[in-house]
Amino acid sequence: MPNSVKNTTFPKLLDLLAPHYCRGCERLGEVLCNRCKNNIIASQLQICPNCKAKAKNHRCQKCHTLPPIYLVGERSSLIGNLVHDYKYHSTRALAKPLAEILDKILPNTTNQAVIVPLPTIDRHIRERGLDHTYLIAKHLAKIRGKNYQTSKLLLRAKNTVQVGANRSMRLTQADSAYVVSSKATIDPSTTYILLDDVWTTGASMKAAVKKLRQAGAKDIIIAILALSRLD
Ligand SMILES: [Zn+2]
Ligand SMILES: [Zn+2]
Numbered sequence: 543m544p545n546s547v548k549n550t551t552f553p554k555l556l557d558l559l560a561p562h563y564c565r566g567c568e569r570l571g572e573v574l575c576n577r578c579k580n581n582i583i584a585s586q587l588q589i590c591p592n593c594k595a596k597a598k599n600h601r602c603q604k605c606h607t608l609p610p611i612y613l614v615g616e617r618s619s620l621i622g623n624l625v626h627d628y629k630y631h632s633t634r635a636l637a638k639p640l641a642e643i644l645d646k647i648l649p650n651t652t653n654q655a656v657i658v659p660l661p662t663i664d665r666h667i668r669e670r671g672l673d674h675t676y677l678i679a680k681h682l683a684k685i686r687g688k689n690y691q692t693s694k695l696l697l698r699a700k701n702t703v704q705v706g707a708n709r710s711m712r713l714t715q716a717d718s719a720y721v722v723s724s725k726a727t728i729d730p731s732t733t734y735i736l737l738d739d740v741w742t743t744g745a746s747m748k749a750a751v752k753k754l755r756q757a758g759a760k761d762i763i764i765a766i767l768a769l770s771r772l773d
Contacts, residue, residue, distance in 0.1 A: 641681030695726035
């Protein structure tokens with residue numbers, strides 16, 4: 543079989559063996575159909591994930607020290623299922639639609655913007671075979687174009703695992719969980735978009751904001767895919 547035939551036939555065969563279906567409505571085709579994607583975008587949550595109060599223009603009256611937070615939806619809804627599927631079943635094909643959703647809900651900045659994924663524990667990246675938040679960040683930067691880039695400028699200080707730790711332990715652990723890479727240059731006129739998949743206690747995100755501010759970042763926004771109401 544000539545190579546050209548093989549190259550076009552093989553993906554189709556794969557599709558037949560493991561067809562993509564929409565995780566929202568089970569329609570065959572893509573992992574997330576346009577209708578389900580638009581539904582998620584249209585039902586975007588306008589609440590503060592930190593205190594659950596209604597947010598105005600992505601800001602909370604009570605939590606005024608936090609940067610504006612752009613939140614997609616609840617963990618118990620479709621977006622939560624998508625994040626779960628993507629992260630724990632390594633459904634790599636979801637990275638792009640998840641980035642497309644973020645593209646629709648995040649503001650456009652005229653200045654340079656750097657998307658900073660909250661770093662995942664190395665062991666989890668190896669186990670899952672993907673650096674899930676970073677991959678979404680890369681897709682998002684590609685969609686947004688030339689003013690946008692992705693940087694792993696936040697690093698884990700040590701491999702602390704949050705699972706099982708109680709709330710106060712998590713807060714203390716998280717505060718020392720990240721460092722800003724010594725190779726990174728923080729520019730006060732750049733917008734830093736801190737990206738994470740799930741907001742649970744918010745401890746990791748708050749620690750990340752603190753580190754970036756200490757390093758000189760002035761313009762920070764937060765992007766979260768799913769809010770967990772369990773805490
Ligand atoms: Zn669908
Ligand atoms: Zn709040």
